[in-house]
Structures are given as structure tokens and as C-alpha cells.
Amino acid sequence: MSTKRETLTKELLELVAQEGMVEPSEITPQKKLEELDIQSADFVMILMAIEEKYGAYVSVDNELTDVVTVQDLLDLAISKIEEHQAAEA
Amino acid sequence: MSRVVVTGLGAVSACGLGADKLIEATQAGHSGVKPISFDDLDAQRVKTAARLSEADLAAVVGDKPHRMREPVAEYALAAAREAVAQSGLSEAHFGESCGVSIGSGFGGGQTLNINYMKFGREGSMRLDPMSVPKIMNNAAASWVSMEFGATGPALCLATACSSGSQSIGMGYQMIASGQVERCLAGGSEACLESGVFRVWELLRVMTADVNRPFSKDRNGMILGEGAGILVLESLESAQERGANILCELVGFGTNSDAGDLLRPNPARAAACMRMALKSAILSPDDIGYVNAHGTGTVANDVNEVAALREVFGDDLAGVDISSTKPVHGHALGAAGALEMIVAIGALRRQSLPPTINFTEMDPKIGIDPVSKEAKAxxxxxxxxxxxxxxGINATLIAQAYDQG
Incomplete structure (x- = not known):
């Protein structure tokens, strides 16, 4: 994993914890979002924070509805942010 | 119960001025989606909407905007004038015997937005003194009733994306029950204002790319605007005055999920379609075409197709389905009225409009809608x-007028 991606992963984990109102210590990549009580309304908050921080607009698509674990959400967010950054470059 | 017929259609939309322009655009698959930009939004994420062209907007609103009328009222008036002209109704046909039922999701969004911006930015207390009558949701219905002297019931249902369909349904019920002889019914929406647009962005249901209902790669809807108005009339009244009958409105169903504000429930949507079929005394086999709500959001399309399967059978054999939202956009409170006009166009032309932009079947819903081009x-x-x-569902059914 590149350093850039590690930083991004760390930032995103913090962001999910903050917007999902979950204790950062409780979040591990394998945990299901459901177990953390992160629901669709929290998703919208997380997506808003991603827009604010990275400038990437992520609308709800099929991939997003398939997200089950924290890792799924991180993978998707990273791919969308990288996609956005590539398009901006 | 009186039979209810349609004798006039009127529309204002991104496809142009007139019901024919709307029908023609949906049949040909010509999209009215255009670039849109708001100076107030420093970082606008979604850059398209099915808005009126500048020329059409100027033609409807006029050189000098009316002091007490918002675009939402002007759209409704323009559509109502067209529908009334087509129906051949004259002054004597209005009064108590004519109702008005025109819904809107947002009402006067423009004045509200201008006021918020002015107050928020400048702290100005010098806001538009006509704000209240311009913003109120029933302004469009009231202006239409005044224009024609329709002094029967005037309704304005504000039930978000079902406003237009439910309003037509209420007009249908008022005529069927004998309360009135005729009704100008439909919906109007002029929601393409910076603040409104931004909150739709925040809900993440708008696509930043292309609107692709039912497609695997769909990722949201495109907002639209406009108005659709139908002249509904009792069959007796239409026959008496020798009106040209466009079709018969035979069924209406509406219900509530009473579940979740945003997440739809397929069982309730199916129950709504069944209610409409029951009121039409038709079976699912009688329906040749469904103009779906088909927003192109993941949730709506999954829900709606599940509901359609419940009603029309797992294989959806015999019924053709399409969404025309990529052409006229999602016009919220006007959507149901514009789409009913599109469905009536399909019925009269015996030609089903395509779901443009559809690329690939979504295995999760497995539907192959009418796509690419119109289907005879x-x-x-x-x-x-x-x-x-x-969680508010509404279904309308029209059928070819049979003189027998």
C-alpha cells in the first residue's frame, strides 16, 4: 500500500467515526457498518464530508448499496476519490 | 358514477412549450437536459438539469415578470391555457361546475431562495413584500382558477413527487362523484433554484453524469421543471358540447407506505397499482404500457420493478415498461402530470417511448425496458x-375512448 493511500485510509477512518458518531477505537476494517449502527442517514453525512474534504461528489449507486463492512466503504471511497483526482488532474 | 374523459392537454417542460413537444421528444428520445449553473453555488457538483430553454422561459414569464406571480404559477397558467384551448371550453363552462386541482412539491421556490440569499448575505430586511402570495403552494391553482373563473373546488396537493398524479386523481374523483362537471388538473414545479438544487445534491440522489433508469450503471436522477395540465370532464358534458375526446381516464389508486420517509416499500407500490386496476375494472393483462416513476436512483428502480412483478407477474410478459425521465427530467410535483401526458401520447399514437441512455440490464432487477427507440x-x-x-404512491390509468 502506498503511503498516500495509507494516509487516505487513516483520514477516512477518522471521518467515518466522526460523521457516523462512533468511537474511533470501535472501528476496524472488518466490522459491519450495521454493527456500528451506521445507517443510511449517516451515509449521507459521510458522503458530504468526503465532498468537503476531497471535492468528490459521490451519488448513491449500485456499488454503494453493496457496501457491508467498513473496509467495503473505505475501498469504494478511495476508488471514487482517486477517480475524481484523476479527472481533475 | 360518471365516466371521466380527457379533452385537453397542456405542458411546459424542458422539451419545449406544448404537450405535443413533450410527447414528440419522448417518442423521438430527444432529451431536454441542459447545462445549468448557479452563481450562488461556489462548488456546484451536478451540472445538468432538464430546465426550460432561455427562450421558452422568456416566452412564459414575459419581458417584465408579474409582480405577484412566480414561474411556478406562470408554468401552470401556460399549460392550462393550452389545455383549455384544445378542449374548446368557453366561459359558460367554468363557474361552480369546474374545479381546479394543481399540485406542487415546492411552491414558489424562487422568491424563497432570493429572500434567503438576501437576508443571509446582506442581512437585509427589505424583502419582496409580495413574498407570501408568491411562495404559497396553492398560488398556481389559485391563479388558474382566477384566469378562467373556475369557482368550484380549488385544491393543491403538496405530496412531493406524487403531487401531479394525485391531483389528477382528485379531479377524476370529483367528476366521477358528480361534484363537478369538469376540472383543470395537474401539477407545476419551478424548483431549479440554487438553494433547492444544493439540498438535492446533499441527498446524493442526483447523478453527476447521465440519468439511466433501470440500467446497471445508474447512479441518480436529473431534476426537471415545468407543468402539465389536463382538462378532465364528465363523458356526458363532453358529449353534450361535442368535444373531441382524447381518451378516457378510468383508474386511480393512491396509498401510503406508512413506513419510511425515504425508503420505498414495493408491497405498497403494488397495492397502489392494484387499487387503480380495481377502480378501472381492468386486469393487469389489459395494460399494454406502464410509464414508470423510474427515477434512475438505485432504490426507486429496485422497488418499482419488484412492485411491477408483483402486479404483472414475475416475467412481466405482455406489459412494456419505460421511464421517460431522462428526456423531461424529474419534475417533482409536475412529474406525474407530465408523465400522464406522455402515457396518453403513447396510447394515442400506439407507440411506446423509449428509456433513453439505458445501457445494461441490472441483474438485481433484471428488467429490459423499452429502450433506444419507440416501440410500435x-x-x-x-x-x-x-x-x-x-411513502406516497399514486397510479393513474387511461384507456382509449370507446363510444360503446
């Missing part, structure tokens, strides 16, 4: 669905 088909009856936030 002999259809006796058509259905139009509206499935709104708030």
Missing part, C-alpha cells in the same frame, strides 16, 4: 406511476 404496439390501456418521498 397495439395498446388498449396505459398506466403511469408516481412513488414519492414520504
Amino acid at each position: 404496439k397495439s395498446v388498449k390501456a396505459v398506466m403511469s406511476n408516481s412513488l414519492a418521498f414520504g
Whole structure:
């Protein structure tokens, strides 16, 4: 994993914890979002924070509805942010 | 119960001024989606909407905007004038015997937005003194009733994306029950204002790319605007004055999910379609075409197709389905009225409009809608669905007018 991606992963984990109102210590990549009580309304908050921080607009698509674990959400967010950054470059 | 017929259609939309322009655009698959930009939004994420062209907007609003009328009222008036002209109704046909039922999701969004911006930025207390009558949701219905002297019941349902369909349904019920002889019914929306647009962005249901209902790669809707108005009339009244009957409105169903404000429930949407079929005394086999709500959001399309399977059978054999939202956009409170006009166009032309932009079947829903181009088909009856936030469903059914 590149350093850039590690930083991004760390930032995103913090962001999910903050917007999902979950204790950062409780979040591990394998945990299901459901177990953390992160629901669709929290998703919208997380997506808003991603827009604010990275400038990437992520609308709800099929991939997003398939997200089950924290890792799924991180993978998707990273791919969308990288996609956005590539398009901006 | 009186039979209810349609004798006039009027529309204002991104496809142009007039119901024919709307029908023609949906049949040809010519999208009215255009670039849109708001100076107030420093970082606008979604850059398209099915808005009126500058020329059409100027033609409807006029050189000098009316002091007490918002675009939402002007759109409704323009559509109502067209529908009334087509129906051949004259002054003597209005009064108590004519109702007005025109819904809107947002009402006067423009004045509200201008006021918020002025107050928020400048702290100015010098806001538009006519704000209240311009913003109020029933302004469009009231202006239409005044224009024609329709002094029967005037209704304005504000049920989000079901406003237009439910309003037509209420007009249908008022005539069927004998309360009135005729009704100008439909919906109007002029929601393309910076603040409104931004909150739709925040809900993440708008696509930043292309609107692709039912497609695997769909990722949201495109907002639209406009108005659709139908002249509904009792069959007796239309026959008495020798009116040209466009079709018969035979069924209406509406219900509530009473579940989740945003997440739809397929069982309730199916129950709504069944209610409309029951009121039409038709079976699912009689419906040749469904103009779906088909927003192109993941949730709506999954829900709606599940509901359609419940009603029309797992294989959806015999019924053709499409969404025309990529052409006229999602016009919220006007959507149901514009789409009913599109469905009536399909019935009269015996030609089903395509779901443009459809690329690939989504294995999760497994539907292959009418796509790419219009499909010629002999259809006796058509259905139009509206499935709104708030869990409010509405279904309308029209069929070819049979003199027997």
C-alpha cells in the first residue's frame, strides 16, 4: 500500500467515526457498518464530508448499496476519490 | 358514477412549450437536459438539469415578470391555457361546475431562495413584500382558477413527487362523484433554484453524469421543471358540447407506505397499482404500457420493478415498461402530470417511448425496458406511476375512448 493511500485510509477512518458518531477505537476494517449502527442517514453525512474534504461528489449507486463492512466503504471511497483526482488532474 | 374523459392537454417542460413537444421528444428520445449553473453555488457538483430553454422561459414569464406571480404559477397558467384551448371550453363552462386541482412539491421556490440569499448575505430586511402570495403552494391553482373563473373546488396537493398524479386523481374523483362537471388538473414545479438544487445534491440522489433508469450503471436522477395540465370532464358534458375526446381516464389508486420517509416499500407500490386496476375494472393483462416513476436512483428502480412483478407477474410478459425521465427530467410535483401526458401520447399514437441512455440490464432487477427507440404496439390501456418521498404512491390509468 502506498503511503498516500495509507494516509487516505487513516483520514477516512477518522471521518467515518466522526460523521457516523462512533468511537474511533470501535472501528476496524472488518466490522459491519450495521454493527456500528451506521445507517443510511449517516451515509449521507459521510458522503458530504468526503465532498468537503476531497471535492468528490459521490451519488448513491449500485456499488454503494453493496457496501457491508467498513473496509467495503473505505475501498469504494478511495476508488471514487482517486477517480475524481484523476479527472481533475 | 360518471365516466371521466380527457379533452385537453397542456405542458411546459424542458422539451419545449406544448404537450405535443413533450410527447414528440419522448417518442423521438430527444432529451431536454441542459447545462445549468448557479452563481450562488461556489462548488456546484451536478451540472445538468432538464430546465426550460432561455427562450421558452422568456416566452412564459414575459419581458417584465408579474409582480405577484412566480414561474411556478406562470408554468401552470401556460399549460392550462393550452389545455383549455384544445378542449374548446368557453366561459359558460367554468363557474361552480369546474374545479381546479394543481399540485406542487415546492411552491414558489424562487422568491424563497432570493429572500434567503438576501437576508443571509446582506442581512437585509427589505424583502419582496409580495413574498407570501408568491411562495404559497396553492398560488398556481389559485391563479388558474382566477384566469378562467373556475369557482368550484380549488385544491393543491403538496405530496412531493406524487403531487401531479394525485391531483389528477382528485379531479377524476370529483367528476366521477358528480361534484363537478369538469376540472383543470395537474401539477407545476419551478424548483431549479440554487438553494433547492444544493439540498438535492446533499441527498446524493442526483447523478453527476447521465440519468439511466433501470440500467446497471445508474447512479441518480436529473431534476426537471415545468407543468402539465389536463382538462378532465364528465363523458356526458363532453358529449353534450361535442368535444373531441382524447381518451378516457378510468383508474386511480393512491396509498401510503406508512413506513419510511425515504425508503420505498414495493408491497405498497403494488397495492397502489392494484387499487387503480380495481377502480378501472381492468386486469393487469389489459395494460399494454406502464410509464414508470423510474427515477434512475438505485432504490426507486429496485422497488418499482419488484412492485411491477408483483402486479404483472414475475416475467412481466405482455406489459412494456419505460421511464421517460431522462428526456423531461424529474419534475417533482409536475412529474406525474407530465408523465400522464406522455402515457396518453403513447396510447394515442400506439407507440411506446423509449428509456433513453439505458445501457445494461441490472441483474438485481433484471428488467429490459423499452429502450433506444419507440416501440410500435397495439395498446388498449396505459398506466403511469408516481412513488414519492414520504411513502406516497399514486397510479393513474387511461384507456382509449370507446363510444360503446
